[in-house]
Ligand code: ADP
């Protein structure tokens with residue numbers, strides 16, 4: 001339905017934004033273009049509706065070379081949704097949505113009825129929102145109007161350039177799932193640009209991972225994540241995967257290190273055997289910590305010199321929380337306690353152990369075994 005044949009775009013200043021690109025989007029398919037900023041995604045998209053003209057190769061829509069079609073007529077057949085929606089500020093939501101059908105000569109009453117239907121379809125009650133002006137809407141609602149407007153002329157092709165990029169993550173997720181439902185109904189041929197891998201994976205029938213002006217891999221989401229075609233793709237999906245995994249990987253007992261431990265009422269030990277020790281109360285609950293330096297100088301009991309321990313987490317907290325706690329308290333380790341056992345101290349998590357836990361969790365998934373069964377090589 002959309003076909004790129006050896007398409008190149010070199011801007012007058014010498015920048016090669018797109019370099020000999022060939023690929024095809026099938027009818028009713030949604031392909032996401034994902035990649036870092038400046039890699040040529042927007043340029044690719046704009047060559048479909050002739051906002052940008054290629055310097056080499058050609059683009060076909062429905063078998064027709066777009067360079068032979070009048071741009072204005074072409075654009076009426078292609079819905080276009082961008083981040084800064086570009087709604088007309090002095091027209092109501094209903095009027096905005098009816099713009100293109102109106103331009104196409106559809107009678108006013110029919111255009112408005114159709115616009116109302118579309119607003120309903122994107123989750124905006126036309127009775128409530130139809131007469132509002134764009135500035136009276138939230139960012140997420142404006143994006144919905146943008147989608148409704150793009151669909152109003154019932155174009156077979158939709159171009160979407162980071163359409164949900166400007167709204168907060170919660171709203172973005174809702175817009176994504178609504179859009180998926182909508183697409184299941186309307187089955188447009190969609191080219192969808194995003195820099196967010198998660199969004200690309202969620203929405204795309206296939207994902208095109210962009211390097212500098214080129215597609216490094218074009219495959220189903222699972223293939224891109226599971227079998228990256230090049231080191232670049234592996235790097236691109238890997239960095240993100242690791243970060244995302246932090247928040248779904250719980251701290252387990254096996255991840256912890258056992259530091260020296262002293263009790264509150266112990267006399268102050270001469271030697272801790274380490275630079276610091278964890279201080280526990282009579283029930284073995286976490287009380288705080290004590291430094292070796294301090295212990296060497298002072299007399300009295302541990303209680304006299306113990307310091308408060310702010311960097312702690314319950315067992316089962318995720319690695320992202322653990323990492324955040326380390327940063328927040330500028331701590332080289334954090335204590336982990338068992339809430340189920342009235343706060344019993346279990347051990348400490350260090351940056352090295354956190355990294356190990358993350359790698360073990362990735363390997364465990366790859367081998368399909370529990371995390372505790374995975375050995376990883378470590379440095380220390
Ligand atoms: P993306 O959408 O992936 O962030 P773009 O397609 O907007 O990337 O840009 C690709 C490259 O082309 C970038 O290096 C950008 O600076 C350059 N570029 C985009 N538009 C122009 C322009 N009108 N003139 C010159 N260079 C441009």
Ligand code: MG
Pocket residue numbers: 041042043
């Ligand atoms: Mg862009």
